[in-house]
């Protein structure tokens with residue numbers, strides 16, 4: 001079963017998060033997960049994917065203009081309806097709006113007719129309410145993407161397990 005992680009990233013933090021999500025997905029037997037920047041999406045692979053996770057940085061507590069534009073113009077051509085959907089984001093301030101970004105991406109996914117999945121609080125630690133977030137160390141020296149690596153990986157694993165349960 002194929003799964004896709006699609007991201008916009010200018011300085012590499014969100015790309016890292018995407019790669020960690022795919023790493024977690026690939027831990028689930030029978031799953032082949034790939035990551036794509038919005039500028040280099042393999043349309044055939046995404047169309048064949050049972051699930052798609054989409055992420056970008058927080059820009060002024062909203063999704064980036066590039067992601068907004070990609071969701072409007074390109075994502076709808078990828079046969080998203082009926083796929084499992086998820087979302088993630090990165091930010092440089094602990095309260096920098098990443099959850100709002102996730103929520104707005106999930107809203108687009110619902111509009112496409114996707115079945116949205118959060119990763120689930122019911123699994124316990126890490127408790128993920130709507131999607132995983134990474135805070136980088138640009139401003140907050142005590143923070144850094146590496147601290148969130150396991151959260152992204154575990155989210156990916158949970159997402160893939162759910163996709164296998166539904167579509168495997």
Ligand SMILES: Cc1cc2nc3c(=O)[nH]c(=O)nc-3n(C[C@H](O)[C@H](O)[C@H](O)COP(=O)(O)O)c2cc1C
Pocket residue numbers: 008009010011012013014015056057058059060061062090091092093094095096097136138
């Ligand atoms: C134009 C612009 C606006 C930003 N606005 C926010 C913001 O509102 N809150 C925040 O925490 N970080 C903000 N950031 C920082 C990015 O969200 C953060 O550095 C992110 O991890 C960058 O992701 P990337 O390395 O994948 O490009 C902003 C960055 C830029 C360039």
